[in-house]
Amino acid sequence: MLDVNTQSPETHLKPCWSCKGPSPATALFCHTCKAVQAPASVDHFARLGMEPTFDVDVAALDRLYFDLQRQLHPDRFATKAPKEKALSQRQATALNDAYEVLKNPLMRADYLVHLLGIDVLPEGCNLVHDQSILMEAMEMREKLMMADTQDALNAIQRETKTEIDDVLSALSLAFAGHDIQGACRLTTRLKYLDKMMGEVRHSRARLMS
Amino acid sequence: MAQLLQIHEPGESPVPHQDDAEMAVGIDLGTTNSVVAVSSEGQVEVLKDDDGQALVPSIVAYAPDGSAIVGELAKRLLLSRPDSVVSSIKRLMGRGAEDVKSLGGQMPFDIEPHHEGESQLVRLNIGGHALTPIEISADILRALKDRAEAHLGAKVEKAVITVPAYFDDAQRTATKDAARLAGLNVLRLVNEPTAAALAYGLDKSAEGLYAVFDLGGGTFDVSLLRMEKGVFQVLATGGDAALGGDDFDHAIANHFLEQRKAGLGETNLSAGEVKVALMTARMAKECLTTEDSGEWMLTAGDKQTKHALDRATFNDLIRADVKRTVKICHEVLTEAGFDPMDIKGVVLVGGSTRVPLVRETVSQYFGSEPLADIDPDQVVAVGAALQAEALTVGSDTLLLDVTPLSLGLETMGGLVEKVIPRNTPIPVAKAQEFTTFKDGQTAMAIHVVQGEREMVDQNRSLARFNLTGIPPMAAGAAHIRVTFQVDADGLLTVSAGEDTSGIEAKVEVKPSYGLSEEEMSTMLYDSMANAKGDMELRLLTEARVEAERAMLAVRAALQADCKLLTVGERETIGEQMDKLIDAIKGTDRDAINAAAEDLDKATRVFAEKRMDKGIRDALTGVAIDKLQSSVSDGENA
């Protein structure tokens, strides 16, 4: 488990909008009147009931997400009062936001760096101007520009995919070792590689048509 | 109102939650045909007319007095009174006058000039009546509602209505507005492919990835769905809004006309004769679905020609179009990161999937025999009915959908900045920050667009508005935050504000081609004698639902914390609750709201006492927790 600064939410109470009684700030439903509550301001991991980690088990994440959507999705409130409908929409929106970030390794890494690195990195991850990363990105772009057959594109795609896998393994180690600077550098590299994959897809589509 | 009151026996008051017991129907509002179905305990019935016809042609004829005739009867008037009969109105939903012109000769109606103060929505002159596509669609929906009410012997006011997955925001809003005009409360707009998958019960038994291949008359749509333990997750969707069975007709008609030219030399055909050629082509297409070959006669002018066509030639004629559908499937799959082998099954929707080459090509590409045992013309309505029941009665199935098209804003140089990319799970909210580019700039034009292209003018313009009241600052100093919110129906709301000054200049955006609230209420008033009553009834129902909820909340609070109250306080709350119960039994909306307000006031002290107690309890609880955790920490060390 990674050490993220979070307030201990169980001590925070807020009045339920419906019955006005005390309700834990992070509760989805009021314990007294069962009314759906506004989404709490918690990090994406807490929103899905997970510990902050880079090594997210995607199947487990899906299960948590589905379980929560089953309770909170606006479809469950189709015949309810307008206020409850509106709150369910806000809850489902917050949940989708968290799920989208956590299920994608790049977004997850980026999010985690910011979550963990607020004190460590003076300006988030943006300070990293790593020459070797920039060189690598330029080399790959040149290669892509030269590629004029599907086979050449396939080769670049395979190569990029392998590198992405390597970066992901390295990221896992970096986060586990609390090496935020290293994780930040790897995340930047992952951004370039991800962009590369997108451009390969683009070139492929262009070549096909 | 008198008619509405007859539902209840004399002296009997409307029971609370009467809505819950009401039937909600599923409606497929199609371009060519519409279908209404109802589900009870998972058993779906597609509602038919006296002749046993399930399909209601989406055709409306207008009498001189403005009254509408919908369906088969209107279809029969199509040839004899073409200027007062309108078909395929779905193509114009959420469209402006410019779009209609670009549709060319397809709509043989005059467009009404745009008047000051009206929305930009197109108005057609049909038999002397100026009508919007929304009003025409509302007439179709009213006919479906009537059919359902006659069938069920009860009022039907709730519906799930399906829309094509590629429908943009303006088209979705127009559909919802049409339903409102027809007196239907839309529980949810569901995408047609999703409804089709629901109809096959894929939510219950299936696990894995499924594709829905929907080829209609004029449109093609493919969706990729993941089924897992009753969760129905739309992963990606794509298509072509101008590719369908009509293109097959055109291909055959061109082939016939080429043959004719070879035999008779160049002949000029009138628009009517081209129409006849298209109808003949359509017959040939339908025939070649089951037969290997056939012969058709084409009469134009005074010359009749005979045309033979076999399946192989037909396949050659349409091969390019069919290939395009597979190419789109491939793009959608690749973008979502899948191979055809990953797909467990394919659902076929739309009449054009009856064409053998389409079926062969689809099963070849996906490597499996497609699911097609539900009538492709009814499958969408069946799914809509199931979802309608799920939303009213409750269900374990969960449907998670995505945005079909990217939403963005115009930036410098006519470029689009995407705010919400397509295939993002909904509901969703995303904000984008912009800044001023001139010193002292106090206003900013915001242009909302939808589509995948890079340039603004290649995408669909949804709305334009001006954000005013920005305090004068140096260029680049203002932080203008534009927030896009898409609800579970896929409908967009945009708001904007300036952050640094704390000035909240919020604007809600309605699509340019939607109805303004005023136009909506005028139409409601014009179109129904009892519109006002219906509106009142809706507001009354809402007030009752809200009051019921408040009462349940107070009851729950009393049950939990009754002992915090003095006898006097308890009595006051009890009195106010009785008053509210009485008010709910009546029909005075203001009285209900006032009584609810009084109950709220009467429970304020109670609420404070409960909060105090809650905080005290929590502190004691935390103290114990801390004690326990320090004990266990000690054990670990």
Ligand SMILES: [Zn+2]
């Ligand atoms: Zn409550």
